[in-house]
Amino acid sequence: MGRLRRKLKKTLIETSETGLSLELRLIGQFIIFLVTIMLCISLILVATGVFKAGMKQNIALFEKELSHLSQDIYDDFGNLSLSSVSLA
16 A cells, blocks of 8 residues: 555656646646536526426326326226125
């Protein structure tokens, strides 16, 4: 563990003395730029409520469908119990 730490420290010191290459700096800045742009766009979308646009309609639709399903199950169970009583 100590050897790895010394090697990492040596590499960091050498990098700080010689500096990073322009290619690595360009790639780093480009990645930071892209992440910043994506973060800003996602913040704007969240702030304007784009992701919650149809939630109320979807909730109402699901509640309606679930009530229909529960009513169908209730009717089927009633028919089944009626059939079992008539067989007995």
